[in-house]
Every structure is written in structure tokens, then in C-alpha cells.
Amino acid sequence: MRQPTALSRRIAVAVVTAALVGGAAACGPEKNGAGASGGGGAGGTPHKGGTLTVLNRAPQKTFDPARLYTSGGGNIPSLVYRTLTTRNRENGAEGTKVVPDLATDTGTPSNDATVWTFRLKDGLTYEDGTPITAADIKYGVERSFAPELSGGAPYLRDWLTGGDTYQGPYKEKKGLDAIETPDEKTIVFHLRKSEGDFPFLATSTQFTPVPKDRDTGLKYAEHPVSSGPYKVVKNDNDGEHLLLERNPHWSEETDKERHAYPDRIDVRSGLDPAVINQRLAGGQGADAAAVTTDTNLGPAELAKVSTDKQLSARVGTGHFGYTNYLAFNPKSKPFDDPRVRQAVAYAINRTSVINAAGGSSLAEPATTFLPNQKSFGHTPSDPFPAGATGNADKAKELLKEAGYGDGLEITLTHSTAQDFETGPDIATAVQAALKPAGITVKLRGLEDKDYDEKTHSLAQQPDFFLAHWGADWPSGGPFLAPVFDGRQIVKEGSNYNYARLDDPAVNDEIDAINKITDHAEAARRWGALDRKIGEQALTVPLFHPVYKRLFGKDVKNVVISDWTGVLDVSQVAVK
Numbered sequence: 001m002r003q004p005t006a007l008s009r010r011i012a013v014a015v016v017t018a019a020l021v022g023g024a025a026a027c028g029p030e031k032n033g034a035g036a037s038g039g040g041g042a043g044g045t046p047h048k049g050g051t052l053t054v055l056n057r058a059p060q061k062t063f064d065p066a067r068l069y070t071s072g073g074g075n076i077p078s079l080v081y082r083t084l085t086t087r088n089r090e091n092g093a094e095g096t097k098v099v100p101d102l103a104t105d106t107g108t109p110s111n112d113a114t115v116w117t118f119r120l121k122d123g124l125t126y127e128d129g130t131p132i133t134a135a136d137i138k139y140g141v142e143r144s145f146a147p148e149l150s151g152g153a154p155y156l157r158d159w160l161t162g163g164d165t166y167q168g169p170y171k172e173k174k175g176l177d178a179i180e181t182p183d184e185k186t187i188v189f190h191l192r193k194s195e196g197d198f199p200f201l202a203t204s205t206q207f208t209p210v211p212k213d214r215d216t217g218l219k220y221a222e223h224p225v226s227s228g229p230y231k232v233v234k235n236d237n238d239g240e241h242l243l244l245e246r247n248p249h250w251s252e253e254t255d256k257e258r259h260a261y262p263d264r265i266d267v268r269s270g271l272d273p274a275v276i277n278q279r280l281a282g283g284q285g286a287d288a289a290a291v292t293t294d295t296n297l298g299p300a301e302l303a304k305v306s307t308d309k310q311l312s313a314r315v316g317t318g319h320f321g322y323t324n325y326l327a328f329n330p331k332s333k334p335f336d337d338p339r340v341r342q343a344v345a346y347a348i349n350r351t352s353v354i355n356a357a358g359g360s361s362l363a364e365p366a367t368t369f370l371p372n373q374k375s376f377g378h379t380p381s382d383p384f385p386a387g388a389t390g391n392a393d394k395a396k397e398l399l400k401e402a403g404y405g406d407g408l409e410i411t412l413t414h415s416t417a418q419d420f421e422t423g424p425d426i427a428t429a430v431q432a433a434l435k436p437a438g439i440t441v442k443l444r445g446l447e448d449k450d451y452d453e454k455t456h457s458l459a460q461q462p463d464f465f466l467a468h469w470g471a472d473w474p475s476g477g478p479f480l481a482p483v484f485d486g487r488q489i490v491k492e493g494s495n496y497n498y499a500r501l502d503d504p505a506v507n508d509e510i511d512a513i514n515k516i517t518d519h520a521e522a523a524r525r526w527g528a529l530d531r532k533i534g535e536q537a538l539t540v541p542l543f544h545p546v547y548k549r550l551f552g553k554d555v556k557n558v559v560i561s562d563w564t565g566v567l568d569v570s571q572v573a574v575k
Contacts, residue, residue, distance in 0.1 A: 046573030060239035095561020096375035136209035229260035261573035320565030345384035347395035349433035356429035366541035377526030395437035407438035413462035476526020
């Protein structure tokens, strides 16, 4: 679980970057045809037929299921790849649930959730009509270990027994003993530790069935064998133009989650964000039946949209488990004194920070590290209540106790990239927010690559810097463990436990929660752990982003879950 953090952060950044554009607070349409968390989209009954166009900034690269991180790309991969489990394709909080896909259920755990057994549904076939077997899923997982096919979520390397040394089927003479297929419809996974979240991981594309005799290695992405409602008929320039058409052998009887309304999906990528929004607003020709899965509206665009009833009815609102925060190195002065960290927490003016992030339509205040969603275990708390604009008096009181009665000077490191997460605007807002408490903040800007390298290195880590975290699935585990589990401190390589917290009680509680297979009970425990860690002032949560996206005037049945925060193309109709 150490490595996915870098990749998950990049995925979340891709989702957020276009959303947080420009400085002043903006008022966007909170109540529109798409609803508070996605909603039903344009009116009318959805029907099959037509072509859905997807207009995106980032090309759908590495379309091989082994190389995809979770099911990124705005859910496009899940049109071609089915997995053991999948997301519940519903709006908002209902969409954070994991449900069966190829499997009959979400898995049967045993031995303290170290063994997971799945049984496949009847009637599952590929695009050519041949049956899908448990051996194909086993092979699909195994090929994701091949160095040639790197890039996918590496949880399996950490979780599966023997996964840390396995090199994939192209180099190894035998498969992973940790995966058993006693018959054509049964697959069993043996883990080296308890993982109650395994059904969530089984939604990732590494669990896509791949027939061994049709594996073309590095060329597989050009024409993968579809198990979903659509098949790839064109993949130009590494995902820049991706054309999907119906898989005639897909059966809705075995797939209750995907509707597959359009006859074809035409994905066009590498476009400028402003052009995407202009085309969606104009709705001319094919753009009337178009959506975007990675381009948000900025403050200025939202202000314009809010004055146009027709446009405001075509804005979907999404939430994704993501937190922007201030990070400390508690091993260095003055942050080795918890009173100094608490003073910063009391002094912070979240209103000014949110304004710098695009305003209240694009960011919500955060006082807990866990996102404010029930599925993560969010438990409302604020151990250092600063109100909307900061509590300067309380901060000064703590600084005086810590020996800084005449004020304190500190340096905040940030990226020079204009990404409105770790960039100059947020840094400047924090600088101004702490000044009334007598905290003078000097800003240190680093080029984005240098910023990443230094913040993720124990040897070079700044003492005080802007940070952010996004989860790979809606659970407290992938949110808290990589950041606060002492065993995940990486001395050489990318480290995300910036606080260097190695508390046996915290580590033990993480292990205990991982044994729980009841998601609601696990969520309650994650929330309690979040509160306990939060009382140590190891971070100062700032805000959770909100995503606003336009969709075409002929688009119907818009669904945006709190799992991904993006429009689910498997639900959209264009007729």
C-alpha cells in the first residue's frame, strides 16, 4: 500500500486541477437539473441508440487493464472491462457502495479476511461469444505483475501472498500460488494480511478477465478482448481518439450496473479545457450529445452559467474523497512543539483559503482529515475550532506558552504550478490567514517536479508545506493508512507519512479495522481513529474540492457518484 499513493494523487489531481481555476469566490448553480450530487440530467426517458461524444483534456493512455490505475479516465475503461466487483452506479452516497459485477456477490471472507472466495455468474462471455472463466481472471491479475505492464494499482503486490517477488507470466514459469481456481467459476485469493476492503480493490481493472491465448503483451491495449458492453474498434495515438461500439455478446441479464444506451462512444482527448466547455455550452452538432469526464467549470465560467437557466440545468456536481491540507514535520523546530502546530490550526482562516481555491462552489471547508462523506467514516469534529476566519487570540495564547510571545516566523513551501492546490494562490492565502495571530510566513516556491521530489523525500522534506490526499476507493483505509501508518514510512523512495507518525496504538488499530468486513462498522472505527489522530495536530485540513461539469443538451440520465465524483458514462443516454 506504499506505492499507490503517488498514482492516486496524480489521478485526483487530474480530476481537480481544472476545477480550481482563478481566485475570487464564485457562485455556481447548486440547484439545477443535475441535482446536488449529479441527479437525473436532462429530462425525458432514456432510450438506446445514437453516439455519445466524450471531450477530454487527458488522453486515455495505457488502455491495457493491467496498466490502468483503478478505473480512471472517467469510467470509460469500465465500458470495456468488467471486474469481479464494481461501483454501485447511483448518485451521491449510494454510489459509494461496492456491488457484484462478474461475481455473484462481493466475495466470501475467511481466516480474518486473509482469504477471499468469489463465484462467477452464469452466462458470462467475451466479445466473440467464448465463455469467461475463473482462470482468465487469475491470468488477468497475474499479468498485472509484469514489469512491462507497470502503472496499475500495486495493492496486489503488497496484499497477495508471494506478490512482492512475483514477476508476472511472461517471466515466471508458473502462476501465483496465492490465486486458486478450483473450477471454472471459482477463484480464491490468499492474502498475507487481513484486508476487509478486498471487495473494493476487486473493482480495479487488474481483475479484468484476459484470455491467455489472446494476450498480445504490450499491444493488447490496441484491441483488448471485451467483457463489457462495448468493444474497442479504434485506439489512435495512445488513447487520443478512442472509438467504442457495442459488444453483441454482452448480456444485460448478467450486468445490472451498466445500461449501455448509446450505440457507440467516441472519445476525443488532448483538447484545451476552455474549448471543451465552449463546445459543451454551444451544443452544436455532435456536441449536443457530448460530455466531459475530466474538465471542470472555473469561477468565471460558473458565474456566467448561473445567469443562464438552460446552461445551469446542464451542470453536474460531483464529490470525490479528497482533502487539501497543511503538513508539518513534527520532528523539526518549531513544529516539534504541539502547541505551535495547534496555534497554526487555530489561526487558519479557511474562508480566505477557499476563496483562493475558487470559492464556496468549488471548495468546502475541512476540519477533519477524512473527507466529509459517511462511507469514509467521517465523524464531524474540530479539535482546534477556528471558526470561518480563524481564532487569532487562541493562537497567540498557545504561541506565548510555547515561548513565542513576540510572534513566530516560519517558512511555507509550495509549488509554483498554478494548480490551486499546492500553488502560489493557496500559499498566499495561508500567509495572510496566519498573520493576525503573529505568525509571519515566508513563502518558498519550488518548480512542480522539485516540489514533488522534496516533499516525498524524508531526507529533503520541508518543515511546513501544502499537501493533499485522495483515496482509491471510498473507505477510511486507503485514506488514513498510507499517511499515518508508521510501517508505511518510506526511507528511500516516495514517502507520504509526512508526520513520520509511528504510533503502535495507531498501527494496531489499523490492523484491527482491516479485519472488519462490515463496511459500516469499519467506517465507524476509521472515523474514531481520524478524530484521535486529528487531536495531535499533525495536519491542518483546509478544504475538500467540489467538481462542476457541463454536459450536452441532448444528454440524459446523468449519474455522478461520490465514489468517483465524475459523470458515469455507463449510465448516459443521448436519445
